[in-house]
Amino acid sequence: MAECNVTVIGAGPYGLSAAAYLKAANVETRVFGDPMAFWENRMPAGMFLRSGWSASHIADPNRNLTLDAYRLTANHLSAPIPLNRFVEYGRWYQQQAVPQVENRIVIRIETDACGFKLTLADGEKFTSRRVVVATGIGMFSRRPVEFAEIPKELISHSSDHRDLSLFRRRRVVVIGGGQSALESAALLHEMGADVEVIVRQPSLNWVGLHSWLHHLGPISQILYSSRDVGPAGISRLVSAPRLFRIFPRKFQDKAAYRSIRPAGSSWLRPRLTDVPITLGHKVVSTTVTGSQLRVSLDDGTNRLVDHAILATGFKVDVSRYEFLTQELRAQLQTVDGYPILKRGLESSIPGLYFLGKPAAWSFGPLLSFVSGTEFASTELIRSITAQRGDRT
Numbered sequence: 156m157a158e159c160n161v162t163v164i165g166a167g168p169y170g171l172s173a174a175a176y177l178k179a180a181n182v183e184t185r186v187f188g189d190p191m192a193f194w195e196n197r198m199p200a201g202m203f204l205r206s207g208w209s210a211s212h213i214a215d216p217n218r219n220l221t222l223d224a225y226r227l228t229a230n231h232l233s234a235p236i237p238l239n240r241f242v243e244y245g246r247w248y249q250q251q252a253v254p255q256v257e258n259r260i261v262i263r264i265e266t267d268a269c270g271f272k273l274t275l276a277d278g279e280k281f282t283s284r285r286v287v288v289a290t291g292i293g294m295f296s297r298r299p300v301e302f303a304e305i306p307k308e309l310i311s312h313s314s315d316h317r318d319l320s321l322f323r324r325r326r327v328v329v330i331g332g333g334q335s336a337l338e339s340a341a342l343l344h345e346m347g348a349d350v351e352v353i354v355r356q357p358s359l360n361w362v363g364l365h366s367w368l369h370h371l372g373p374i375s376q377i378l379y380s381s382r383d384v385g386p387a388g389i390s391r392l393v394s395a396p397r398l399f400r401i402f403p404r405k406f407q408d409k410a411a412y413r414s415i416r417p418a419g420s421s422w423l424r425p426r427l428t429d430v431p432i433t434l435g436h437k438v439v440s441t442t443v444t445g446s447q448l449r450v451s452l453d454d455g456t457n458r459l460v461d462h463a464i465l466a467t468g469f470k471v472d473v474s475r476y477e478f479l480t481q482e483l484r485a486q487l488q489t490v491d492g493y494p495i496l497k498r499g500l501e502s503s504i505p506g507l508y509f510l511g512k513p514a515a516w517s518f519g520p521l522l523s524f525v526s527g528t529e530f531a532s533t534e535l536i537r538s539i540t541a542q543r544g545d546r547t
Contacts, residue, residue: 157281159185161539162273164478165289166190166256168213168245169510172528173287175252176536179216185283186256187275191245193293194238197314201342203235205334205362205420206524210383211236213248214529220248235422265480270506287535288476289510295469299330301438302465309448310441313339313466323347325461328450330438332356333417336466341426343464350430351458353450355437360418382526385414396518396530397498407519414520417468471513483507490516499538500531508535 163174166188177184204211212221225244226232232240249256263274270284296312313335319342329340332354343350371378378387380394389410392399399407433452441463442449450458472492474484488495488503493516500508500518510531514522521527 157279158269159183159281159283161185161285161287162187162261162271162283163287163289164188164261165287165291165510166249166253166258167193167289167291167511168525168528169291169531170287170289171245171249171253171256172214172532173289173510173535174256175215175220175248176532177539178253180536180540182536182539185281186253187259187261188256188290189258190249190256191242193291193314194245195242196317197293198238199313199316199319199339199342200239201319202238202338203420203422204238204241205235206526207383208234208236209381210524210526211241213245213525214532215248215252216532220251235420261478263480264478264483266483285506285508285539287508287510288513290476292469292471292512294475295471295512296465297467297470298465299438299467301441302463305441305443305448305463309443309461310463310465313464314469316464319343319348320346322350322462325349326447326459327351327462327464328353328458328460329464329466331417331466331468332359332419332434333466333468334362334419334423335468336417337419337423337427339464339466340430340432341423344430345426352427352430352432353436353438353452353458354417354432354434356417357435359432359434360416361421361424362418363421366421382521382524384521384524384526385410389413393519393521396521396527399519399521400517411515411520415523469512471515473509473513493517498534499541500534501538508538510535 160183161177163170163186170188174184174186222244225247260276261273262276264286265272267282269282271286272282274280296314302310322343323346326349327343329336329352336352340350340352379390382394385393393414436452436454438450439453440451447459447461448463473487473489473494486504494502494509494513496502496514496517500510500514502509512523
């Protein structure tokens, strides 16, 4: 049976960055995944990134594969960054840094005397001393219980769609008040759908309303990190995950929520002028009525719609990793679905690492964003190469 040192599962920003760092450190690595597939196939076409330019670089060890470097090879690349251009950037990064990505699916990971035994969908089996899970958030879509029994023809998650034009001239309700909900609603409206947004919070949060705070010279540098996660002050703290994790848990939780609470980019506001937005109410029940869906709110009002899109975010739950055996899942120490990670992003199972949003409980909200790839990859390399005999 073939052997390797490290296996990376996932070819989004975190998987690609980790693989690039491992390659630069001469660590034997195999990488599996479809490069940037979630970003291309599970996000509506026409979207823009909420993160700013400085926070959207995929980290590489030599800092040569930035958006600025990519812009020199392409035509025009604007800010905010169009989703399709970010996908192109990610694939350019992959071709430059990790050309050995194998577009194959890992279906099973189990313990082995050498570390782990992996099985691929095509039947190949091999052993790996370590496994890095960087599969993104696709399998963690959050679906409120009020919609649990509704057929998929009438309801979907915002991550289920690439093409929203199929809702043209249809009545659609979007549930949620974050970037995904608001931008999906704008796109639906622009494509000719009759759309309404329902938000349980009494008001919308906007990112970028006080842009002048970013133009105060040294003061802005004190208040904000280039990682672009969190408001003034908190931004600096969450950009240093090793420091962030030593604070009391209650403080971490409050700071994390303040950094990632549902919010829309301020540049979206003009596009939502003619979109009805109902604030301060939540869905209490749903009923199928013929070929439509009746959505009932807590104020006693109802909406009869052709479809409901749940822009309700993602909830990490590592028990949903079907490629991990039941034995491995039982051994993982978790909190509210998140794996508990130590330095190096290593889980309670030696040799098993988690990157991206699953690492956010242990290292803070930075790990939920592309700008966290540098920290994650650096931590991973420090952990792996610190052990004697692993630089092979």
